[in-house]
Amino acid sequence: MSFSPVSYLVRHAQALLSSAGHLARAPIATVFTVAVMGLALALPLGLDVLVRNVRSATGDFSGAVGLSAYMHTGVSEQRAQELASTARARAGVGTVTLITADQALAQFRTQSGFGAALDALEGNPLPHVLAITPAAANANPADMESLRRYLSAWPEVESVQLDGAWVARFNAILNLLRRSLLIAAGLLGAGVVAIVGNTIRLEIQNRRAEIEVTKLVGGTNGFVRRPFLYTGALYGLLGGLAAWLVVEASLRALAPAATQLAQSYGSRFALAGPSLRDLELLLGVGTLLGWLGSWLAAARHLAKMEPGSG
Amino acid sequence: MITFQSVAKRYRNGREALSSVSLHVAPGEMVFLTGRSGAGKSTVLKLIALLERPTRGQVIVAGERTAKLPARRVPAFRRRVGVVFQDHRLLIDRPVFDNVALPLIVAGSSLKEMGKRVRAALDQVGLLGSERVLPSELSVGEQQRVGIARAIVSRPPILIADEPTGNLDPVLAAEVMTLFRRLNEVGVTVIVATHDLHLVQESGLRAIVIENGRIAGGEPETALPTIEARR
Structure with a gap:
């Protein structure tokens, strides 16, 4: 009866074994419960893997965000140089590249294939352009807009074009997806707690006679509760494992199609599965949720179960 | 008392x-x-x-x-306090040994001591050798005696x-x-x-x-x- 760490561990091991035995003796019920939990946990993990893959496939697009400030055609190259320096000095500006009208024409001539047609023109119709990319910290829609207004106010500038506004939108969509994912994870986690709680509640009712007799011969609430907590934790652990398998299998099914799509864009991108850290996190969270669900059920139903009332 | x-x-x-x-x-x-x-x-x-x-x-x-x-x-x-019931209240899905050992398990006895005491209690009620039998395989009188063995196993x-x-x-x-x-x-x-x-x-x-x-x-x-x- 006295406390010793060894007998404490032995008792916990006994409870764990007995819980595992109970699960193994009702394989179909166990498989169903684990499957439901696995699917519930697979959804947030799957979404997370998806978002991460989209991110890595598209890069962060930071290079694609920028402004092009087109000057009036009469502005001299020297004036354009000055303006480029002014722009460079502004806070939040990353790089400023001046593309002179001549450079632009030369580039256009070689790349567009309209060389002969261009020769027919009298002068150079192209303006000087400042290609500006923001500093990484300022590549957000608000800062870009204020930069655009600043440049538009210059008399030499005819128009300012915002490049890659879609990138900001795309990143915003990814962010929205991430947030939804957090909410989904929270809701599904609560669902897992409820599933385990209900399963354990039924289990407690099924084993009422055993619980009452155990209390009758002097079993403490803690002793009676222990196997149910282990059962809940095991459900969570197995559910986490099931979720990982579901996500792995889904990715394997998707991988050839994703590779094909990537190849059509000339990319070597391949789908990345959940990492080992994901697996650890999944198993840990699953076990914790299972334990929590069974603890709630046990706290509610076990204390009321006294041998005298039966 | x-x-x-x-x-x-x-x-x-x-x-x-x-x-x-x-x-x-x-x-x-x-x-x-x-x-x-x-x-x-x-x-x-x-x-x-x-x-x-x-x-x-x-x-x-x-x-x-x-x-x-x-x-x-x-x-x-x-x-x-050892308790014996008219309907014996045994766990029907557990062998006799587990039923009798329950008071010792909840008290955290060592396995060695458990085996010794359970056999001593079963010996007292004349059921030594029935450790691995399920209660349902026993007669009513024997089930009652298993219940008594459980009540006395921890020597209350x-x-x-x-x-x-x-x-x-x-x-x-x-x-x-x-x-x-x-x-x-x-x-x-x-x-x-x-x-x-x-x-x-x-x-x-x-x-x-x-x-x-x-x-x-x-x-x-x-x-x-x-x-x-x-x-």
């Missing part, structure tokens, strides 16, 4: 099972508790095993006032039995009573609730009669001090 002082028990459904019961059982004594069904015998036993607490009055068992015992100390208290100083012979034929009933007498001889305080008056008379032991929630004769309240002095 067991003292009731003007104990009343009213259940939550409003039924008053005991209205005023005073009794005393000395350490090492063996007594019968008799009366018609519903007279309150089971309630007295439940109060002793702390399956219920008194509504009024004092129940003192092995020096503990049960009315005020905090919930966390109830399990340790129950380990000192007090043993209470509620109609332990109710389902048994006279021969088996006599065997069970002999077993209780033997336990009593080695110092266990034994209280047996039964409505089998024949059994009581044959034994020549003291009988506490309960009628309508009160003690009828046999144990007047004034007898308390003299019995107390016998301690």
